[in-house]
Amino acid sequence: MSTMTQQSDTEAPSIPHAEGTDLVIRLEQVWKTYQMGDQDVNALAGVDLTIKRGSFWAISGSSGSGKSTMLNLLGCLDRPTKGTYLLEGRNIADTSDDELSDIRLKHLGFVFQNFHLIPQLTVQENIALPLFYQGIIGADASEQAAKLATRVGLGDRLEHRPTELSGGQQQRVAIARALSNNPSVLLADEPTGNLDTATGNSIMELLGELHAQGKTIIMVTHEPDIAAHADYELVMRDGNIESISENPPHPSRSDHGGHGS
Ligand SMILES: Nc1ncnc2c1ncn2[C@@H]1O[C@H](COP(=O)(O)OP(=O)(O)OP(=O)(O)O)[C@@H](O)[C@H]1O
């Protein structure tokens, strides 16, 4: 019998019964049905999808095609009505609400279009918030939050409040916060939607760096230029996957030109 020790800085999943560690997510015939009066709305209609660890996905598709439903489901904010969602090998359909929120806290990071920072808290405190919810407080949390702030280029803004930052800086804080629990998957809903093009590009470079460091990233976007940063573009249509295409490495990637073999 092996005793699991906690701290391994490889990508080892902390849900123990994950099988095939190169798979993070698997959807099998996933349906999400909303009851509207006497009508059923299939926001997701039998989706099959496999997401490998370390891959970077962009989800697009027209309004009402099911993008937000898909992201909410992947983010364990919701369960499928029918079908199987395996996250790190664990079936999300079988979990209680408490387990679901525990899985979110431990395994997922969220980045939103509107940043969703707490205005009363400093940069450092905002970043430390998910740690707080996991019972990590005091010097440990502060130190970890400061490190993450530095990682997103805001090491000199720890005491600032969100209103004292530019939009791009606020989104960097939100990304640092999303990373603070070292999530298996980073989910981003239109992360550049409220930013000008140049600032949006710098956020995409940051996501590209995180991807290069091995993070799994799933992002909803309706902008082709933004989607081009991902490895895979998934297009939704009427609650299902219309197409998945693979992108060439994005020119902004630091490893471009050097990915020889
Ligand atoms: N809570 C809900 N109750 C009922 N129907 C819903 C609910 N949420 C979504 N839907 C329906 O499910 C379908 C997919 O919605 P979803 O929000 O996933 O689309 P979307 O691709 O994110 O669209 P948009 O680009 O406009 O944000 C739509 O037809 C929508 O009306």
Ligand SMILES: [Mg+2]
């Ligand atoms: Mg949406």
